[in-house]
Amino acid sequence: MEYLEIKIYTTTKGIDPVSGILLAAGVDGFVVEDPGDFYELMEKKNSYDWDYVDDELAESLKTTETNVTAYLEKSAEGYAQLKQIESELWKLDTFNCCGAFEDTVGILGRLQMRVRTVCDEQWKDNWKEYFKPAKITDRIVIKPSWEDYKKASDDEIIIEIDPGAAFGTGKHPTTTMCIKALEKFVNSDSCVLDVGCGSGILSIAAGLLGAKDVLGIEIDPVAVTVAGENVEMNGLSSRVAVKEGDLTKGVDYKADIVVANLMADLVVMLSKDVRRHLKEGGYYVSSGILAEKKEYVAGEIEKCGFKIAEVLEEDEWVAIVAI
Secondary structure: OEEEEEEEEOOHHHHHHHHHHHHHOOOOOEEEEOHHHHHHHHOOOOOOOOOOOOHHHHHHHHHOOOEEEEEEEOOHHHHHHHHHHHHHHHHHHHHHHOOOOOOOOOOOOOOEEEEEEEEHHHHOOHHHHHOOOEEOOOOEEEEEOOOOOOOOOOOOEEEEEOOOOOOOOOOOHHHHHHHHHHHHHOOOOOEEEEEOOOOOHHHHHHHHOOOOEEEEEEOOHHHHHHHHHHHHHOOOOOOEEEEEOOOOOOOOOOEEEEEEEOOHHHHHHHHHHHHHHEEEEEEEEEEEEEHHHHHHHHHHHHHOOOOEEEEEEEOOEEEEEEO
16 A cells, blocks of 8 residues: 655654644654654663663764654545645744744754655565574574474474564574573473563463463553464463563562563662562573673672572673572
8 A cells, every 4th residue: 555654854842843733634643753862861861771772873863853754645635634734834834934933943943844655565564574483492493473484393392473563573682591591491380470571472482381370571561462462373371471560560470480581770670579479499580681781780689689590691691590
């Protein structure tokens, strides 16, 4: 299907009035690209806001102009919406050029609109070409739901995943290290708590490895839905449950293994509470930790009464297994 892509160039101050024009025209879904959001995030008001920022992203944002992008149907209705948007944008620019906003001429930027025709087939599934079946261990394979894969042996375990709008295809080192730890420690009597389960990969891995009961916790309601669908797709609905929650707040669950693929400061926060969710002798598997923070996180985990049993390392990431 073809769409009209409209991109309106503005400033941080102009995002709200431009968005108002789109909403008034009946466009209730649009994307805002504002470098100001990135630089605000870089101030890191909370220690856990971020751990790793891609250098290429930071560099690209230096030349990014704030813009609002929306898609209209390429139809009579879409062209009518486009005409209304153009008219209102012209009025807004008139006020902008005479300094009607905060007594500053041009504070809303150039307010120019670029229009082009795009086909949804060009972009809606493009990311899928980068997600192929991947062998994580000698017997565990992660397979996207749309790809065919034939088992290499009868004991091979296939984790079928459709990440949808959730985070996680399972190929990142932080995830693969957790899967390797689960493969080592999960047995048929295991109860597993997966904190921050994303698209459900680790919960599913635990279930397919034979855990008798698994609970995944995820703060993002969209990811909860996606994870639930992935659990069902892997035939684990009777043993794996996913619920919405913030870390372990309000969670009453005792596990043999707690796995948390988060980030360093969130792992430290969780460590202060995780013991009450572990049975005696249980394993705490944490990941999402940059190698430079290994000693810090391990030390904080030990302060919470744990003994470090194993540290896995891959690229610049580490996973810590504690008892």
